[in-house]
Amino acid sequence: MSLTKAVPYGRQHIKSVDINAVREVLTADFITQGPKVDEFERALADYCGAKYAVAVSSGTAALHLASLAAGLKKGDEAITTPITFLATSNAILYAGATPVFADIDYETINLDPSSIKRKITSKTKAVFPVDFAGLPAAMAEIATMAKRHRLMVIEDASHALGAEYRHGRVGSCKFSDMTIFSFHPVKHITTGEGGAITTNRRNLYEKLKALRSHGVRRSEKGREKIGGWYYEMQDLGFNYRITDFQCALGLAQLKRIDGFLQKRRKIVAKYDAAFSKLKNLKVPAQRREGQKHAYHLYLLRLQVKKTTQARKALYDTLKQSGILTQVHYIPVYQQPFYRRLFNGNLPHCPNAERYYDEVLSLPLFPDLKSTEQNRTIQVVEDFLSKWKLQ
Ligand SMILES: Cc1ncc(COP(=O)(O)O)c(C=O)c1O
Structure with missing residues (x-):
């Protein structure tokens, strides 16, 4: 494609x-x-x-x-x-x-x-x-x-x-x-x-x-x-x-932000409904008491063995299907510039590093078509059922 x-x-x-x-x-x-x-x-x-x-x-x-x-x-x-x-x-x-x-x-x-x-x-x-x-x-x-x-x-x-x-x-x-x-x-x-x-x-x-x-x-x-x-x-x-x-x-x-937020919320609800049925995924933390999420990113988190390889393989598989995901983000201190800045004394944030290995941001924007979202969900589901068998 x-x-x-x-x-x-x-x-x-x-x-x-x-x-x-x-x-x-x-x-x-x-x-x-x-x-x-x-x-x-x-x-x-x-x-x-x-x-x-x-x-x-x-x-x-x-x-x-x-x-x-x-x-x-x-x-x-x-x-x-x-x-x-x-x-x-x-x-x-x-x-x-x-x-x-x-x-x-x-x-x-x-x-x-x-x-x-x-x-x-x-x-x-x-x-x-x-x-x-x-x-x-x-x-x-x-x-x-x-x-x-x-x-x-x-x-x-x-x-x-x-x-x-x-x-x-x-x-x-x-x-x-x-x-x-x-x-x-x-x-x-x-x-x-x-x-x-x-x-x-x-x-x-x-x-x-x-x-x-x-x-x-x-x-x-x-x-x-x-x-x-x-x-x-x-x-x-x-x-x-x-x-x-x-x-x-x-x-x-x-002037149209309420509509944008509503569309984002609807897309998130559909992803959540599909993915919360699957065992090897963690869907994003969404609602906390007294808070409303603005749904900028949909963060899919893989909970499988060999997470880093699985995430790379899922990224590539989605890309082959015409779905361009992204990883938000590489821990900032792992960037070469920051490594030099810290000169060997690199910070270590275990939760951040663990999170980074498992995450992929799926398409989420007001004009995302239902067919595009369905295709994304399908590719993720197919991928996971195959990965489990490895
Ligand atoms: C968390 C965060 N902070 C700051 C920025 C910088 O914003 P801009 O790209 O408008 O300079 C971004 C942009 O992606 C961001 O995601």
């Missing part, structure tokens, strides 16, 4: 309303630094239940700016999970600080609070929990620990727009100082590339806004005294701006 016809594990959902929204902005006065950015930020903050949102050019940029706004610097440590996209811990390094990896809970695949606790030292300044696959992390426990040790909490909710935790949406920052999102095409809503930070703290909001655009702040006093052109660079910032046409796309998408 040709790769262009293959079913990916995730993809965007773009309709004519999205295209029209983008087209409208392309012929307007401002295609960047215009009103759509503010509008998108307001809509996102309202949706999450936060006071402020700052939209930026990617989830990675959001993490970088959050690390800087949190005051991370050389000599500091920040605790995060090894089961995340590289961007989470890379952002700690961008700020000059050292990432420290705590282990995950084998069931939820989110950071295990007791492992975080064991990693806290006098150098720890922040913790970066990830709401992995769309399931909120143990934010209440993390927030309590953070308060006790005066740590900043930066929640990476790239997978979790629309998830709920203790009667609030992820992004409301009830249990974090800042929460970040990614709007990459495989995520719940897309702006092409894009990201955002939500916060309830005005000082962080102002810092983030300035850092997004070269560290420049408006100075009303300076304008009055010197002239209307006056601007002031107070910190070393970046150009992490997002365009107005991207924000128009984000706005059009955000």
Whole structure:
């Protein structure tokens, strides 16, 4: 089967309303630094239940700016999970600080609070929990620990727009100082590339806004005294701006998020119904008391002998049937760059490593066709019945 016809594990959902929204902005006065950015930020903050949102050019940029706004610097440590996209811990390094990896809970695949606790030292300044696959992390426990040790909490909710935790949406920052999102095409809503930070703290909001655009702040006093052109660079910032046409796309998408989540939920229910009958599989941890999953990824976990060989064989078998799965993720500290960084003192997170060996992300996106999902299920079932006989 040709790769262009293959079913990916995730993809965007773009309709004519999205295209029209983008087209409208392309012929307007401002295609960047215009009103759509503010509008998108307001809509996102309202949706999450936060006071402020700052939209930026990617989830990675959001993490970088959050690390800087949190005051991370050389000599500091920040605790995060090894089961995340590289961007989470890379952002700690961008700020000059050292990432420290705590282990995950084998069931939820989110950071295990007791492992975080064991990693806290006098150098720890922040913790970066990830709401992995769309399931909120143990934010209440993390927030309590953070308060006790005066740590900043930066929640990476790239997978979790629309998830709920203790009667609030992820992004409301009830249990974090800042929460970040990614709007990459495989995520719940897309702006092409894009990201955002939500916060309830005005000082962080102002810092983030300035850092997004070269560290420049408006100075009303300076304008009055010197002239209307006056601007002031107070910190070393970046150009992490997002365009107005991207924000128009984000706005059009955000209006339909409930429908996207519903479709994802339906697909997950069908996978669960098929796979929970099979013995050699573990279906994803889904519901926890007081939480709503956002179903970014469907993580199938093989519980068979010779797991690593089985996972590779299943990946290849699905690929031959035109189904492109992915592995989320290789434990970050096993990457060659991180191996060199730790210079032989590699962290060891047994739950993360065990989880990594057994997992495969199956296709999960709003436009996944029923026939494509049926084919995926069938290939997995056939594979398992053959593998058992080996
Ligand atoms: C958990 C997590 N954090 C951060 C990012 C980075 O987001 P972006 O690709 O928008 O830079 C991603 C993207 O895949 C992610 O999955």
